[in-house]
Amino acid sequence: MASTAPGAPQTHIPLPGDGLHAARMPGHWLLARLGKRVLRPGGVELTRWMLDTLGVDPEERVVELAAGLGATARLTLTRHPAAYTAVDRDPAAVAALSALATPGPTVVRAVRSDAADTGLPDGGATVVYGEAMLTMQPEPAKRRVVREARRLLDDSTGRYAIHELCLLPDDLDPALADRITADLGEAIHVGARPLAPTGWCELLAEEGFTVTAHRTAPMALLEPRRLIADEGLLPALRITGRALRDPAALRRVLHMRRVFHRHRTHLGAISLIAVPTPTEH
Template sequence: MKKEVGHNFLARLGKKRLRPGGVAATNWLIQQANLSTDSQVLEVACNMCTTSIQLAGKYHCQITGIDMDPRALEKANRNIKNANLENYIRVRQGNAMKLPFENESFDVVINEAMLTMLNQPAKEKAVAEYYRVLKPGGILLTHDITFAKENMEERLAELRRTIHINVEPLTVGHWAGLFHSAGFKQVDNATGPMSLMSINGLIRDEGVIGALRIVKNGLKKENREQFKKMYSFFNTTGKDLNYIAVCSSKK
């Protein structure tokens, strides 16, 4: 079986929501942001710009998206054009740990499903960059993976084998500590079960037709082994893993 990174595999099957808590967690984050037409927003690791398109369509705010993957940015530009939102969203290649922006440039920074994939020093470097580019009183919105039980190393190793990428989730307390250490003051969070590959989550995030299309594509011969492996993990042993959405305010 060809080892394909989990989120790239799901995107190829047709999945648009590639975040641990799906639309429920993203919507919680958006509710914390108090967005308006005057808001300057940065989405880090924007991928195909699903969240940015949702925000620009609803709030008509100005959004800059960055991602390291040029193929993701190609998809993002197509999606932005199809949504007729070129006047609101711009995307470019960029590194979260060395953001190509001046200090205090944005009211809101959004980063979903990326920090989990970084080791601790890289997490700290990225969060310090988010703090730097936020205006005083600005908001950082993040969406990652957490766990409540201790001694999860074996389960996390299985997660890494399943999605073919290194991940380092944190406990709720350690996530909060990461943001406080960077200088953020108020840190609020919401947690819940991961919906990435549950039936209810697929339907909620992608709609019935979208969910059926993903399952149909997943069961094709060339995809079946990886799809079944991921589906089995996230619906059995991986149920101890949760999403965590965090809203952190800059002083």
């Protein structure tokens, strides 16, 4: 684990995926290169629901797994938790997270490590959450990340939240689920393995959590209305302009959008809130 104190002098902070060709890079880093900062399927609205339901307040010690470029970190920091630690495995993301401005007394830290093995202390957090990251892990790694969240959380006050892609409905034909998974992987160039709502609940339950609330939203990441809602009108126009000026990036974005649109009835975003399941003595 490598840790960086925020506020250290930063010159040019490279974006994750710098130097990769638009035709081959992971879809989320391509969108980041175009200027997109909200990289999770349910957008800022589902993120706000997640943070409201978690109820982050000034006593909390928050750990964000796979914090990316810090879009949710900024929302969390406006709630002035006592401590906020961002974890990501991408060095450029950690450099961006290390430059987060702290609008209050929160102790902020950015740590480069795998979300399944953060090196952070047992029970040191009251809130752990992660967005758009479990979907891209194979099954055993999904479990390891959820287990790590459980280890990090205080037994009595801890809360955990996820915000991920989901397959709909719960009894989706497995052949269609495989087809969607393959189409997604081909479009975003990252293995994407979303679960159905029941699958996400079972995963959390099997790794020591009781789900207390959940909400779904349409998977509309690249729809104009969502783009404007997530990024703001001018940034959305700038993102569109950059894509139009870069034929390789435009092809990728249109491919991703076509796949999301084709499978729109069977793809959604889901956020789950959970607490540690009390252990029997």
